Amino acid sequence: MTGHAWDGNELLVRQFEGHRDRLRAVAHRMLGSAAEAEDAVQEAWIRLGRSDAGRIDNLGGWLTTVVGRVCLDMLRSRSSRAEEPLDTTSAAPLAEAGAGPEQDALLADSVGAALLVVLDTLTPAERLAFVLHDLFAVPFEEVSAILGRTPAAARQLASRARRRVQGAPEPEVDPARRWRVVEAFLTAARDGDFEGLLRVLDPDVVARTEAGVNAGAAAVAAGAMTYARLAGVARPALVDGRPGLVVPADGRPERALAFTFVRDRIAVIEVVLDRQRLARIDIRPVPDAFGAGPEQV
Template identity: 50%
Template sequence: MNEMTEETEQKAEQFQLHRNHLKAVAYRLLGSAEEAEDAVQEAWFRLQRVELTGIENVKGWLTTVVSRIGLDMLRSRRAGLEVSEEEMFDEMSSDRYMEPEREVLLADAVEEALAIVLQQLKPAERLAFVLHDVFAVPFTEIASIIGKSESAARQLASRARRKVHGKKGQTVAHRTERDTLEAFLTAAYAGDFSTLLSLLDPEVVLRDDRGGEVKVVKGAERLAKEVAGKAQPAQFILVDGKLGLMAARNKTLLYILSFKLKEGIITEVELISDKRRMEKLKLSLLGG
């Protein structure tokens, strides 16, 4: 009985020692704090069923177990809960993003963008990318987790990396467009009508698919009135290789804004919120 108690205590001590690491791995894999906690808890249950003396590297063993659990969860996961139309319009209300909360949200937007892009990866790609590129797990260990060769694991990570980062580097066009779009987003958030007008072509067109039908707004003044004071923190992202903006909440993509510009002036804006349309878009992080 004493030996059993001592073994259990040793397991608990080892598990607690690595718990934060395991939660970080699970969260990166799953993008959900609740699911990450479930995966870590399941790893604890599995640790209780094995002999501690038979484990050479406890941290490595637990990382492998959590990764396999996460991979199974990714493969069986149902489609994420849809955001209701009412919640989406609520999210765009500027009075919900007053300072200093907005600064926190802007910082979180980077994490949101990565989480959204990772959702596009196949389960094995996501696991290989997260374990190797984020947690520096060797490909030999990743290969054993996914049941493939080391070469295949490398290829999965490389493929995922290309999808996450897109083409390396920013083109001059992207930098120029980013300056314009940053000014547009700032002015929209602040309700700066005159600055918005200076950034919009007089004949600019906005197409907005919220509500199930495409709403078309033509003209700089109408579009400026439509967006002034209604912007929320958004993150730059490449949409099919072109610069755009995304808004997300709790790792759920709310909508994508794509733009057409001519000589630093916005000529077309498209707001895409339809889930089926967004799923067809190839999203990647800006900057490689």
């Protein structure tokens, strides 16, 4: 192998590793199994090696599309064999951080059992449309290309999945404990405490804004640390019924954060910046949330 070819391969490895956390998060939420998610990500790397990488303009988008197609094939194969999702109590843990049955159990325990419903009851096409669009902000044009359907059909699949997820029963939770997690997140963001943020974030946490998505605890924690000034004025709030934070400015919300939890860690952070969206969502400040018992929040 020539030096030039080796340099190119090293660059491709570094670029792929930069996308690995997000790809793993996509696959894990699609498949419900950390082990299968690693298989899907590895398959994406193999396919990248077989492609003309120099002609790929948007590597992140290309890899997400490949992982989506791989996951879709795996889900369809699972359905055709009439199999249940992988038994998370017997799955062998992998060397990769965050992979294994413990992570599978955490994923299944998401608030409102939403992700469990997605993985267990939706069709493969519905799962893909919901996970890619609603959790990772992939445009319907790209989702439709993976499914081989029109954007309108992909939108309808996601909408149908969303209605079923929103109708899923809520598991019993301790609201006060979740407010303590929010408080710990806010304190760590204010103090620039990277390790403190990692302690309250799920390894596969997703932070989503209108502009894009960050995935993985390290990336989300690093992003939170850059907003220490905003964290200084943020206040606890119920955001569309979920524990979260509101950042006020001139007497009105400038931004709102809604949290989805996996047990005692934050798994999804939805950040709303758009003024029109802020005006539509229900934001209720909770001044005493960090010291209140469940009956008060």
